[in-house]
């Protein structure tokens with residue numbers, strides 16, 4: 001196991017635009033292993049490489065501990081190629097654990113990329129898994145869920161028990 005520390009907002013590393021994976025070498029394999037280990041030992045349903053300090057386009061999603069989905073999904077260089085109907089949902093992030101927010105996401109998506117062996121993958125996803133994939137793909141472009149809220153005041157919420165600053169941030173602009 002190599003569980004990594006998850007970077008916390010406002011760590012500027014979370015704003016990196018991550019590099020594409022060009023070959024699945026020893027380093028990339030290690031990043032994939034670290035993402036898997038870190039995700040499985042955390043309460044979240046998804047994790048991206050920049051959250052453990054690696055600016056490469058690798059994401060993992062596993063909603064099976066919440067509901068549905070296909071189990072652990074690792075995608076390299078993910079690109080969302082179509083978006084279904086939009087819906088307002090409540091979202092959180094392992095890098096911003098004190099807050100949740102209302103964010104508009106597609107209920108279903110089609111996404112392509114590479115699997116961890118470097119094979120082309122194209123798949124359809126819906127529900128929580130589709131939402132998690134959109135959230136993790138955003139991380140690769142330095143976009144956080146709080147950037148996507150319509151109003152920091154109306155749509156961002158402290159988690160129960162958190163008494164710290166509010167709101168968390170100035171809006172970083174819509175992307």
Ligand SMILES: [Zn+2]
Nearest residue numbers: 092093094095
């Ligand atoms: Zn996140």
